[in-house]
Amino acid sequence: MDFSFTSEQKMLRNTIRQFAEKEITPLIEEAEAKHQFPKEILPKMGKVGLLGVSFPAEYGGSGDENVSIRKINECIVLEEMSRVCAGISFGVQTAAVGAPNYILRDFGSEDQKQKYLVPSIKGEKIGAFSLTEPDAGSDAANIKTTAVKEGDFYVLNGTKIFCSGGNIADYITVAAYTDKEKGIKGGMSVIIVEKGTPGFTVGQKFMKLGHRSAENVELIFEDCRVPQENIVGEEGGGWPLLMSALNESRISDSARAVGVAQAAYEAALTYAKERNQFGKPIGQFQAVGFKLARMRMLLDAARTLTHRAAWHLGQKKDVRLEISTARLFAAEMVSSVTI
Numbered sequence: 001m002d003f004s005f006t007s008e009q010k011m012l013r014n015t016i017r018q019f020a021e022k023e024i025t026p027l028i029e030e031a032e033a034k035h036q037f038p039k040e041i042l043p044k045m046g047k048v049g050l051l052g053v054s055f056p057a058e059y060g061g062s063g064d065e066n067v068s069i070r071k072i073n074e075c076i077v078l079e080e081m082s083r084v085c086a087g088i089s090f091g092v093q094t095a096a097v098g099a100p101n102y103i104l105r106d107f108g109s110e111d112q113k114q115k116y117l118v119p120s121i122k123g124e125k126i127g128a129f130s131l132t133e134p135d136a137g138s139d140a141a142n143i144k145t146t147a148v149k150e151g152d153f154y155v156l157n158g159t160k161i162f163c164s165g166g167n168i169a170d171y172i173t174v175a176a177y178t179d180k181e182k183g184i185k186g187g188m189s190v191i192i193v194e195k196g197t198p199g200f201t202v203g204q205k206f207m208k209l210g211h212r213s214a215e216n217v218e219l220i221f222e223d224c225r226v227p228q229e230n231i232v233g234e235e236g237g238g239w240p241l242l243m244s245a246l247n248e249s250r251i252s253d254s255a256r257a258v259g260v261a262q263a264a265y266e267a268a269l270t271y272a273k274e275r276n277q278f279g280k281p282i283g284q285f286q287a288v289g290f291k292l293a294r295m296r297m298l299l300d301a302a303r304t305l306t307h308r309a310a311w312h313l314g315q316k317k318d319v320r321l322e323i324s325t326a327r328l329f330a331a332e333m334v335s336s337v338t339i
C-alpha cells in the first residue's frame with residue numbers, strides 16, 4: 001500500500017495551488033460580501049484543464065481510467081481550492097466538478113454529454129443539481145415534484161429548495177416523480193431542465209452564514225414543458241442515479257473540509273511562530289504546541305479517510321460506510337480545527 005502522491009499528483013497539486021492563490025484570492029472579498037459566485041473563474045479553470053480531472057478524455061477531460069485515482073485527483077483539486085476559499089470551491093464543485101456532471105458522465109446519452117458535459121468541462125456551461133424540497137431533505141424519497149408525460153414532453157410541477165447555483169446554471173438535473181405510486185423503485189426520474197425553459201423560474205435566494213460565495217436558490221416549476229430526450233437514463237430509473245452522484249459528492253465534501261482545515265492549520269502555525277510573548281514565539285509554549293499537534297493529527301486523519309473513501313469508490317462494491325465515515329469525520333474535524 002502506497003500513501004504517497006505520484007509525481008503527476010504532486011504536479012496537479014502545485015498547479016491548482018498556484019492557480020487558486022493567484023486567480024481565486026482576488027475574487028473572495030467581493031464574492032463573499034455579495035453572496036455571489038464569481039462564475040468567471042470557470043472558463044479560466046477550464047482553459048488549464050482543472051475542471052476535467054473527473055471526466056474522460058473523449059469528452060475533453062483528463063480523468064484517469066482508474067476511478068480511485070481519478071477521484072483522489074479530484075480531491076486534490078477541491079482541497080486546494082478550499083484551502084483558499086471554501087465557498088468558491090463549493091461553487092465550482094456544484095457547477096462543474098460535481099453531481100450534475102457525475103450523472104451525465106455515468107448515465108447520460110451521447111447527445112446529453114456532447115450538449116452539456118463537454119462545454120461544462122471547458123467552463124462554458126454551468127450545471128446544477130436539484131433534489132431537495134421543503135419537505136424532502138434527508139427524506140429525499142418524499143419529493144413532491146412531478147413530471148407527467150404529455151406527447152413528446154414531460155410537464156414538471158413542483159418547488160425545489162437549496163439548489164446550489166440554480167440561478168446561474170445553464171442546465172439543471174432535476175429529480176421528479178414520473179410515477180409517484182411506484183415510489184423510488186421505478187417512479188423517480190432525473191430530467192435536465194435548461195435555463196429559460198417556459199414555466200421554470202428561480203425563486204428566493206438563501207443567504208448563508210458561510211460559503212457565501214456559493215449561491216443557493218429556490219426553483220419553481222409550473223407546467224414546465226421539457227422535451228422527452230432530456231430524461232437521463234430510463235424513465236423511472238432516477239433513484240440509483242441520484243444516490244450514486246450524492247455518494248460520490250460526499251467524498252468531495254470531505255476533501256473541501258480538509259482544505260479549509262489545512263488553511264486554518266497553516267494560519268495558526270504561522271501565527272504561533274510570529275507572535276512573541278514573554279520573550280519567545282508562543283508556539284514554543286507547550287499549551288500552544290499541543291493545540292497545533294492536535295490540529296495536524298485530525299487533519300491528517302481526515303485526509304487519509306477521504307482518500308481511502310476515494311480509493312474504495314473504484315472498488316465496485318458498496319462503499320457507503322467508508323464514504324460516510326470520511327464525511328462525518330471530516331465535518332467534525334473541520335469544526336474542531338477552526339475554532
Ligand SMILES: Cc1cc2nc3c(=O)[nH]c(=O)nc-3n(C[C@H](O)[C@H](O)[C@H](O)COP(=O)(O)OP(=O)(O)OC[C@H]3O[C@@H](n4cnc5c(N)ncnc54)[C@H](O)[C@@H]3O)c2cc1C
Nearest residue numbers: 094129130131132136137138139161162163164165211216
Ligand atoms: C449549502 C448547501 C447547499 C446545498 N446544495 C444542494 C443542491 O445543490 N441540491 C440539492 O438538491 N440540495 C442541496 N442542499 C440540500 C441538502 O442536500 C439538504 O440540506 C440535506 O439533504 C439535509 O436536508 P435538510 O436540510 O432538510 O435537513 P433535515 O432532513 O430536515 O434534517 C435535519 C436534522 O435531522 C437529522 N435527521 C434527519 N433524518 C434523520 C434520520 N433518519 N436519522 C437521524 N437523523 C436524521 C439530520 O441529520 C439533521 O441533523 C444543500 C444544502 C446546503 C446547506
